[in-house]
Amino acid sequence: MAKFISKTDLLAWLEGLMKERTLAAPIKEEGVTRFAPVKKVADIVMDPGATDFSPKDWFFPPSETLFTVSKADGKTVITPRTMEKEAILFGLHPCDGLGVALMDLPFLAEPADASYAEKREKTTLVGLACRQSRPECFCTSLGSNPFDATYLDVLLIEAGGGYIVQSKTEKGQKLLASAKLTESNVETPAPPAVNTVPVEGLVAIAPHVFNDAFWTRLADRCIHCNMCAFVCPACYCFDIRDYVGKGGVVERVRSWESCQAAGFTKIAGGYTPRPTKAARLRQRFYHKFLYMPKQLGSIGCTGCGRCVRVCPVNIDIREIITTMQKIGAKVAVGAP
Amino acid sequence: MTMDLGQIIKEKAHELLASKKVECVLGYERATDGKTARPLFAYTPEETERFIFDETCVHGLAKFLLNWKDKSTAIVAKPCDVRSVNLLLQEKQLNRDKVFIMGVVCPGVAECSWDRVGPPQQRCNACPQHNPPVYDFLVGEPVPEKEPQNGVDPEVARIKAMTAAERRAFWNQQFDRCVRCYACRQACPGCYCTECFVDQVDPTWVGIRHSPADNHMWNTVRGFHLAGRCTQCGECQRVCPVNIPLMLVNDELTQEVGDKFAFQPGMDPSTLPPFATFKKDEHLGIG
Amino acid sequence: MPSARRSPFIPHTARLKESIDLTPDVKLFRMELEDEAVRKEFQYKPGQFAFVSAFGVGESPFGLASVAYQNDAVEVAVRRVGTVTAALHELEPGAIVGVRGPFGNYFPLEEYKGKNICIIGGGIGMAPLRPVIRTILDNRSNYGKLTVVIGSRSPADLVFASEYEGWGSQPDTRVELTVDRGDANWKGRVALIPAVVKEIHLSPENSVAIICGPPIMIRFVLVELKALGFAPHQIVTTLEAKMKCGLGKCARCNVGDKYVCQDGPVFSMDQIAGFLEQF
Structure with missing residues (x-):
């Protein structure tokens, strides 16, 4: 027997939750599906296929005010931005759950990013299992799978005209208290098959591929926009700048930034340790495949395939992994 | 398509590399989805086997010529891409001696995105230029050109008919989605400043914040910098991850420049764009 | 449930006690942290750095030019090169700035004893x-x-x-x-x-x-x-690198598998020679 919720009851449950909490879910605007606060549940894209942008939008938004600085009675007062209501992030796929877990690594490492930590504490993750995989998906190669509930508070698996409901966390259980769940003997469907990519051993061979001409050739066609980084659930680089608003109130604002930008590492005076396009392109993959594993304990990729989909010149992370493995294997047997 | 354009490109590219006439041939190969195309830089005759040409070859390759300026490069260029090459020649960004133009007689290209080949592109339907205006080698048989469609583009007309407030509201809604990835700039053959105004910090012209004011600043100034220079290749709009109708900005300005100066950018490599010239006796009806 | 965590991005406020012209474009800033408890806690060693904010313009990292044990003023030498440093140069004594730090490693002077x-x-x-x-x-x-x-x-x-x-x-x-x-x-x-x-x-x-x-x-x-x-x-x-956080989070100063802000800024040349990416 499994816990079950009908499609109508699911929407009713979400609608009820919206009264007290912010509900963020996949919403489509002008053909682009992103996680955004929901105005009415009918707007939610119930089968998001993989949103164009990742759920990091919620925890680490494109732009956010970290704190404000104002003057009161001659004193300088710094006020951090805080989150008013608890929230539900709905409709993320299992790989996106892994994405959130990866985002936790830098942001929750001590000293934790307070604004991120607060959002994580106050947000419950309600995921949707994948009905289908897409050709660019490779989540199973990175330890997740289409029905993986590991990094979610609630997982819904579509079956028998509704959803099988799974929850192992306290947060999830608490949220489900208001859901109209029934006991059902509907069978759990088989998860969809997912393409695989040879990730195993990548961290070990990565240092040997660093100076290969492959990166220069790949950078030939890279246009060095920031899209791969912006849609990535695990890319977390940022910039911080000040804004002065009405009444002289200063806002310190954090915005997405990416290692692909030429100015990313340029210091005042003009020096940059990464002056070539190839060095910048390589940085993105080395950060994911070598530096993150060494510093934070995990490869910085979920296999969601968003970067593959969004790239206008087909820089394909799967092809890069495969090529790195091939080059690495040659180095390992001592070939030139 | 009656001729196999891909085969012609392969053979010519092979010859150019084998004879060392060029160091690199820039064209298209099949992407990893098995359906669409991606740019290919071939450095050896062997690599030319990978070249293709069909309706999925949407990318404008002219911008890639700026990867280097000292290397002789052959480029597979559709007529709109040739216009972009011309723009770069006009503006002294390229050395004509170093560029070998393999101009393709263009049958029009399709709406392509990852794993999907869609219907023919709108811009190709209206395009009056199917034969490359300049080339060193012609890929395909010349076709008679359609009569250029006179009059205002219906989308541009729609925008122009709006009140200022309506237009502001329309663009605010579009630009609000901008995530400032600058893919539009990166893909644009006309955007090649060593340091873009948006990246300058001293002084800071545009903030990093994804806010209506900053987004508007970026998107409108980007458009203005291309006034009279945009070759209408459509790359900015194609690469935009949030589907902002950027070509509408460009088209409106192209129309303005066309009306005022009877100029179409990139049609030949020698005529400078209006804003790169100055005539003392010129009266624009302003000031 | 309000989060009790203090954001590591929030600077301590400090009063500019003095700004002394060292050269035509370098000033020494002597700053006193406003909060007494913070002042006591703000201990650092030669080689470490801190971010100084000109509120409304931004913050930049500076090597600490003072010694923690000698006085209660935190000192940085600021060369006018960009927007933040220009704004700092404009400040008069008494102005409030932000100080965040100390960050990074330091010169291992203990190991150098006898040398x-x-x-x-x-x-x-x-x-x-x-x-x-x-x-x-x-x-x-x-x-x-x-x-x-x-x-x-x-x-x-x-x-x-x-x-x-x-x-x-x-x-x-x-x-x-x-x-x-x-x-x-x-x-x-x-x-x-x-x-x-x-x-x-x-x-x-x-x-x-x-x-x-x-x-x-x-x-x-x-x-x-x-x-x-x-x-x-x-x-x-x-090593000097672009930095925005000092916390190993913004990834700007990431060179090879090192973060200049946390693993550095002090490195010996044999360490640098071992970097995967050349600096």
Whole structure:
């Protein structure tokens, strides 16, 4: 027997939750599906296929005010931005759950990013299992799978005209208290098959591929926009700048930034340790495949395939992994 | 398509590399989805086997010529891409001696995105230029050109008919989605400043914040910098991850420049764009 | 349930006690942290850095130019090069700035006890070296010979010039000055720093060389030190990198698998040689 919720009851449950909490879910605007606060549940894209942008939008938004600085009675007062209501992030796929877990690594490492930590504490993750995989998906190669509930508070698996409901966390259980769940003997469907990519051993061979001409050739066609980084659930680089608003109130604002930008590492005076396009392109993959594993304990990729989909010149992370493995294997047997 | 354009490109590219006439041939190969195309830089005759040409070859390759300026490069260029090459020649960004133009007689290209080949592109339907205006080698048989469609583009007309407030509201809604990835700039053959105004910090012209004011600043100034220079290749709009109708900005300005100066950018490599010239006796009806 | 965590991005407020012109474009900022408890906690060692905010313009990282044990003012030397530094230069005493830190590692002076120390600083690069010199002079008997080579573009650009005489008058201590271009009053050496390093023939024996300055100066000083017989582990420098957080989070200063803000900024040349990515 499994816990079950009908499609109508699911929407009713979400609608009820919206009264007290912010509900963020996949919403489509002008053909682009992103996680955004929901105005009415009918707007939610119930089968998001993989949103164009990742759920990091919620925890680490494109732009956010970290704190404000104002003057009161001659004193300088710094006020951090805080989150008013608890929230539900709905409709993320299992790989996106892994994405959130990866985002936790830098942001929750001590000293934790307070604004991120607060959002994580106050947000419950309600995921949707994948009905289908897409050709660019490779989540199973990175330890997740289409029905993986590991990094979610609630997982819904579509079956028998509704959803099988799974929850192992306290947060999830608490949220489900208001859901109209029934006991059902509907069978759990088989998860969809997912393409695989040879990730195993990548961290070990990565240092040997660093100076290969492959990166220069790949950078030939890279246009060095920031899209791969912006849609990535695990890319977390940022910039911080000040804004002065009405009444002289200063806002310190954090915005997405990416290692692909030429100015990313340029210091005042003009020096940059990464002056070539190839060095910048390589940085993105080395950060994911070598530096993150060494510093934070995990490869910085979920296999969601968003970067593959969004790239206008087909820089394909799967092809890069495969090529790195091939080059690495040659180095390992001592070939030139 | 009656001729196999891909085969012609392969053979010519092979010859150019084998004879060392060029160091690199820039064209298209099949992407990893098995359906669409991606740019290919071939450095050896062997690599030319990978070249293709069909309706999925949407990318404008002219911008890639700026990867280097000292290397002789052959480029597979559709007529709109040739216009972009011309723009770069006009503006002294390229050395004509170093560029070998393999101009393709263009049958029009399709709406392509990852794993999907869609219907023919709108811009190709209206395009009056199917034969490359300049080339060193012609890929395909010349076709008679359609009569250029006179009059205002219906989308541009729609925008122009709006009140200022309506237009502001329309663009605010579009630009609000901008995530400032600058893919539009990166893909644009006309955007090649060593340091873009948006990246300058001293002084800071545009903030990093994804806010209506900053987004508007970026998107409108980007458009203005291309006034009279945009070759209408459509790359900015194609690469935009949030589907902002950027070509509408460009088209409106192209129309303005066309009306005022009877100029179409990139049609030949020698005529400078209006804003790169100055005539003392010129009266624009302003000031 | 309000989060009790303090955001590591929130700076401590500090009052600008004094801003002293060191050169035409460098000022020394003496700042006093407003909160007394914070003042006590704000302990740091030579080589560490902090972010200083000009609220409304932004914040930038600066090497700490003071020694924590000597006074209650936190000092940084600020060269006017960008928007934040220009805004800081405009501030009058009494102004409120933000201070976040200290961050990074430090020069391992404990390990250098008993050794001869050669300090080579170019321009504003003297700022993080000043607390090294002070610490050594305050504990003079713990160290061997101290040689300080200081260079700048012109005599007017010598940072901390008023302190050189005091340093040079200490036992077993010599200060060697040089400028790229002299002026009417300059009677001293006109030479590039690497040439001085060669000229004074620094001995590598039982020595450590600490270098800080522009990348080009460091590169050529390294050539000379190598020629004199200094091994990579005997040469220590601080790396300057773009930084926004100091917390290993923004990933800007990531070079190879190192974060300059956390693993550095102080590195020995043998460490740098082992970097995957060349700096």
